[in-house]
Amino acid sequence: MSMLVQRDKWLQYRALSNVPKLARRLPETLLLEKETLHHMLLQHSSVVLKPCDGRYGRDIIFIRCLKNGTYHIQNENNTITMQNRDELQDWFDQIDKNREYIIQQRLYLARIQQRPFDLRIMVQRQTATPSAWKVTGSYAKVASRGYLITNVTNRTIPALKALQLARIGGRKLLLQVERTVLLAAKSLEVHYPDLRQIGFDIGIDKKGRVWIIEGNYRPDLRPFRRLKDSSMYRRILWYQKH
Ligand SMILES: Nc1ncnc2c1ncn2[C@@H]1O[C@H](COP(=O)(O)OP(=O)(O)O)[C@@H](O)[C@H]1O
Ligand SMILES: [Mg+2]
CATH class of the missing domain: 3.30.470.20 (ATP-grasp fold, B domain)
Structure with missing residues (x-):
C-alpha cells in the first residue's frame, strides 16, 4: 500500500465531513486548542480528546463537566477530578503540545x-x-x-x-x-x-x-x-x- 495513506484523524474527519450525507454521521470535531476545549465543553458536557496519529485507544481522554463545576478526566480506567476551570486549564497546559489532538463530542x-x-x-x-x-x-x-x-x-x-x-x-x-x-x-x-x-x-x-x-x-x-x-x-x- 502507498506510504501516502497516512493515519491522521483530523485529515480524515475533514475529508468525510465534506460529504453532506456523512457530515451528519460524524461527531462534532475540532483540532484541540485552549479555545476549542472550552468551546466544546460549553456545547457538550462530555468530550473526547484523541491524538491525531493515535491507535489502539491509546492516550484517549474523556472529559466530563459536572453540574457542580468540577471536571472528571478519564484515561483508560483511571479518573482524576479537576475542581474548577483553572485546574482544568493547568491540566491542559501540561499536555504534550508537540502532538496534535482532536477534540470531539462524546457519543453515548x-x-x-x-x-x-x-x-x-x-x-x-x-x-x-x-x-x-x-x-x-x-x-x-x-x-x-x-x-x-x-x-x-x-x-x-x-x-x-x-x-x-x-x-x-x-x-x-x-x-x-x-x-x-x-x-x-x-x-x-x-x-x-x-x-x-x-x-x-x-x-x-x-x-x-x-x-x-x-x-x-x-x-x-x-x-x-x-x-x-x-x-x-x-x-x-x-x-x-x-
Ligand atoms: N466521540 C466518542 N464518543 C464515545 N466513545 C468514543 C468516541 N470516540 C471514540 N470512542 C471510543 O474509543 C474507541 C477508540 O477511538 P478511535 O477513534 O477508534 O481511536 P483509536 O485509533 O485509538 O482506535 C472507539 O472505538 C470508541 O469505543
Ligand atoms: Mg479505533
Whole structure:
C-alpha cells in the first residue's frame, strides 16, 4: 500500500465531513486548542480528546463537566477530578503540545450489560483490478469493565447479535451501517486512490443513530481470524490477494 495513506484523524474527519450525507454521521470535531476545549465543553458536557496519529485507544481522554463545576478526566480506567476551570486549564497546559489532538463530542454509545460497544466493519475492493467497495466482514467490540473505549476488550460478538442484545435494532440498522461505510470508503478513495481496505469503527448511540468513529487503513485482522466461522476471514484474504 502507498506510504501516502497516512493515519491522521483530523485529515480524515475533514475529508468525510465534506460529504453532506456523512457530515451528519460524524461527531462534532475540532483540532484541540485552549479555545476549542472550552468551546466544546460549553456545547457538550462530555468530550473526547484523541491524538491525531493515535491507535489502539491509546492516550484517549474523556472529559466530563459536572453540574457542580468540577471536571472528571478519564484515561483508560483511571479518573482524576479537576475542581474548577483553572485546574482544568493547568491540566491542559501540561499536555504534550508537540502532538496534535482532536477534540470531539462524546457519543453515548449503546450498551450491552452496562458496557459500551461499537462495530468494526471491514470494507475492501479488489487489489489488482480496483472494483466497487464491498463489506467483507464485521463484528462488535464490547468494552471491558470500567472502560469507555472498546479497544480494550476481551469480547467480540457478531454485529447483528450485538444490536439485538442492546435492543437498538436488527438487520435494517445493520444495512444502514453498511450503506454509510460504503459511502465513506468511496469518499476516502478520492483522497487515497491506492486504498484497498478500511476497517471502520462505527458507533450506535442509545437512540439507534449511526456514527462514524474512524476508518483504519491498516486494520487488525486477528479478531476475524479468531472467529469460529472462518468465512469472513477467508473472504478478507481473498480480496487482499485479488
Ligand atoms: N466521540 C466518542 N464518543 C464515545 N466513545 C468514543 C468516541 N470516540 C471514540 N470512542 C471510543 O474509543 C474507541 C477508540 O477511538 P478511535 O477513534 O477508534 O481511536 P483509536 O485509533 O485509538 O482506535 C472507539 O472505538 C470508541 O469505543
Ligand atoms: Mg479505533
